[in-house]
Amino acid sequence: EAQVTQNPRYLITVTGKKLTVTCSQNMNHEYMSWYRQDPGLGLRQIYYSMNVEVTDKGDVPEGYKVSRKEKRNFPLILESPSPNQTSLYFCASSSAGGRAGELFFGEGSRLTVL
Amino acid sequence: RKEVEQDPGPFNVPEGATVAFNCTYSNSASQSFFWYRQDCRKEPKLLMSVYSSGNEDGRFTAQLNRASQYISLLIRDSKLSDSATYLCVVRGYGGSQGNLIFGKGTKLSVKP
Numbered sequence: 001e002a003q004v005t006q007n008p009r010y011l012i013t014v015t016g017k018k019l020t021v022t023c024s025q026n027m028n029h030e031y032m033s034w035y036r037q038d039p040g041l042g043l044r045q046i047y048y049s050m051n052v053e054v055t056d057k058g059d060v061p062e063g064y065k066v067s068r069k070e071k072r073n074f075p076l077i078l079e080s081p082s083p084n085q086t087s088l089y090f091c092a093s094s095s096a097g098g099r100a101g102e103l104f105f106g107e108g109s110r111l112t113v114l
Numbered sequence: 115r116k117e118v119e120q121d122p123g124p125f126n127v128p129e130g131a132t133v134a135f136n137c138t139y140s141n142s143a144s145q146s147f148f149w150y151r152q153d154c155r156k157e158p159k160l161l162m163s164v165y166s167s168g169n170e171d172g173r174f175t176a177q178l179n180r181a182s183q184y185i186s187l188l189i190r191d192s193k194l195s196d197s198a199t200y201l202c203v204v205r206g207y208g209g210s211q212g213n214l215i216f217g218k219g220t221k222l223s224v225k226p
Contacts, residue, residue: 035216042218043158043201090157102148103214105157 006106023091031094032074036087118217137202146205
């Protein structure tokens with residue numbers, strides 16, 4: 001089954017404790033992206049990657065890091081989480097040559113930073 | 115002016131009603147337009163692309179007005195299962211998937 005898988009789905013952590021949210025897709029998609037969704041603010045892009053070893057900042061990259069060492073994986077790293085990073089996070093992927101605009105989203109990771 | 119603007123709603127309509135959402139975008143060079151649907155606490159999913167000539171998919175009709183820079187979504191004969199948040203998405207110039215811009219969404223609640 002074609003899918004985007006995020007882990008963990010739910011996490012409660014404390015300020016400053018490094019964490020990684022993994023994202024994996026099995027559709028051989030070139031493009032992957034991370035979003036956060038907050039009430040009243042909608043979906044905001046954190047980072048995206050056009051292909052392996054190619055990453056770029058989105059609208060709200062501060063406090064986050066990403067890497068794209070393999071095509072299927074695009075982990076989101078919070079080196080020193082803070083309470084303002086409490087949010088619902090979505091990973092998404094898309095084929096560069098496929099139907100433009102059709103993003104496939106993971107189920108989301110709800111993160112709480114105390 | 116925000117890049118992609120939508121009326122947040124909520125739109126509360128009875129079953130069977132026809133409801134229309136509008137979305138405006140600020141960048142006249144925007145190339146592609148989409149409607150996504152997001153159920154509560156779930157991931158967004160593509161509902162339909164929006165073509166210049168307008169397009170229809172069952173009870174759903176999407177229209178694009180480039181001159182006025184707005185996109186619309188019309189839902190006919192609303193079902194309870196249509197209750198969701200509808201996200202307007204615009205792809206900026208350059209053609210890159212990285213330029214997808216999401217509106218904040220319009221919430222629809224269909225009541226029996």
